[in-house]
Amino acid sequence: MNLIISYPNRVALYTILRKETTRFLRIWTQTLLPSAITSTLYFIIFGKLIGSQIQPIHGVSYMQYIVPGLVMQAIMLNAYSNTSSSFFGAKFSRSVEEMLVSSMPDLTIMLGYTAGGALRGILTGCIVLMISMLFTHIHIQSFTIVILMAVLSALLFSLGGLINAIFAKKFDDVSFVPTFILTPLTYLGGIFFSISQLSPFWQKVALLNPILNIVDTFRQGMLGTSDIDVRFGFLLVTVLFLILIGWCMMLLRRGTGLRT
Amino acid sequence: MYALEVNHLHKTYANGLVALKDINLTVPEGDFFALLGKNGAGKSTTIGILCSLVNKTSGKIKIFGHDMDKQLYAAKSCIGVVPQEFNFNPFEKISQIVINQAGYYGVPWRVACQRAEKYLKKLGLWEKRHQPAMRLSGGMKRRLMIVRALMNEPPLLVLDEPTAGVDIELRHGLWEFLTELNNSGTTIILTTHYLEEAEHLCRHVAIIDHGKIIEDAPMKSLIQQLHVQTLVLDIAAPLDDAPKLEGIKCRQLDKTTLEIELNITQTINVLFAALNKAGITVVSLRQKINRLEELFVRLTQPAGVSS
Ligand SMILES: Nc1ncnc2c1ncn2[C@@H]1O[C@H](COP(=O)(O)OP(=O)(O)O)[C@@H](O)[C@H]1O
Ligand SMILES: [Mg+2]
DSSP: OHHHHSHHHHHHHHHHHHHHHHHHHHTHHHHTHHHHHHHHHHIIIIIIIIGGGSOOBTTBOHHHHHHHHHHHHHHHHHHHHHHHHHHHHHHHTTTHHHHHHSSSOHHHHHHHHHHHHHHHHHHHHHHHHHHHTTTOOOOOSOHHHHHHHHHHHHHHHHHHHHHHHHHOOSHHHHHHIIIIIIHHHHHTTTSSSOGGGSOHHHHHHHHTOHHHHHHHHHHHHHHSOOSSOHHHHHHHHHHHHHHHHHHHHHHHHHTTTTOO | OEEEEEEEEEEEOTTSOEEEEEEEEEEETTOEEEEEOOTTSSHHHHHHHHTTSSOOSEEEEEETTEETTTSHHHHHHTEEEEOSSOOSOTTSBHHHHHHHHHHHTTOOHHHHHHHHHHHHHHTTOGGGTTSBGGGSOHHHHHHHHHHHHHTTOOSEEEEESTTTTOOHHHHHHHHHHHHHHHHTTOEEEEEESOHHHHHHHOSEEEEEETTEEEEEEEHHHHHHTOOEEEEEEEESSOOSSOOOOTTOEEEEEETTEEEEEEETTOOHHHHHHHHHHTTOOEEEEEESSOHHHHHHHHHHSOTTTOO
16 A cells, blocks of 8 residues: 555656646547537437437436436546557557656556546546536436446546557557447447347346446436446446456566566 | 676576576676677666566666665666667657656656756756657757656666767767766766777776676776787888888788787887887877777687687
């Protein structure tokens, strides 16, 4: 614990956080704007145009129903791509060596990047939520669930992006997971539909998708309606997060992809 | 107190290449130490291990008494490193690069700003502080990395070929700066393949060849080890044959140029006495190669080839 709390390590942690935050704020047209635009389009097309012809799901309008999923999607994808592109960029320019030679522990590097990515995830999530307010009224049912789930998911996906960047050898390697794994899983993750609309078999299959569990837990907090037990959602995110922490620390200690 | 102790250091890269074979080095505090070797000898690998960018295969390293296996962070905080290749983000501003580096070492922001000003001014980069690093010239980039390495005010500064590709004027400026830094107490280790640089700056030299230390001695004694020196003379009057000089090896390069080899017991006075006797007028004289270079060539010659 001393590793995090000691004064020099707090300074180091703050340095990474400041660097990461200035980075994504400076290039906001690439980091914050895209989510704002796509979510606006979703609200117009799915929410307004198509949604007006769809029955309410679990008693909420379709427009309201898609808000939590789109907010969570923004959180997950932005948190992930922030650390993966920023840390891979540092590897690519070799400026990551500035951190590796310094006296800060690996743990601080992990915490700093993870927190930095999570910050961008949460910020874009807030932007999407604010945009949704232009289209519909959301009465948040449980702030505790919403905030906890937003923070935990942001941290989880941010850390996932870091691990991706540690393994990545070229730029293609950092876009692979978001494009071919995360995005499909988010669309299958119940942003636009409730699994109660699926046949029993496909319901079981859909539940294997961790993102569906996350989105649904988040929706419970926001709208008070979900298909799963929120306790399971939290357990899942926490367990996955702990696994990734252990994995990431092991990679950093070994120097995988960083030290020869 | 030793600034650096390296014991039985071995490194085998993942591809099986054996880069270091049983390296042993000690560098006393306050020393100015050169690690000399040809390209591919293992200098950067050694430096990489010291600053933990390269994982060692086996061996023990202590930096100011801190064992890198047991007190890694204490050891790392004692060392500043200037790598051979540029390794900063070219889009980042110079002031940001150096202030962030200080932050990684836990130096508070206010102190970091003061140090940045001090060292950027000292190395002539202060005017450029708001520019992205990619706008700097090669020599300036090198100096940026030196400023960056000084941000934690390390008692041990390690530079990997700091003057490679730097023009002569700048090189001398750098030498002056490093000497000044060393005089104020910082232990300096540099790697180089310019022998002149080592001879000019350093008090101790270790020569590394094919991953082994083949010589480790004070600069003075190393130079004294030289048994021969080769001189090239330009003479006034053309000669058809090489002149016979008593007890001195002489070879004719062309009609007006002679190559003379003197052993350690022969002084230049002896040579001139012999030349006078032979009635030869010398217009100019120079050493064929730097003496250290001569030693280097001898030491790094594969066994059997040396005569
Ligand atoms: N990452 C690496 N993987 C495999 N071999 C390497 C690596 N880095 C350096 N080498 C090899 O190790 C040897 C020593 O290299 P290096 O330490 O860079 O030499 P120097 O700095 O003295 O020129 C060379 O043969 C080089 O090709
Ligand atoms: Mg080298």
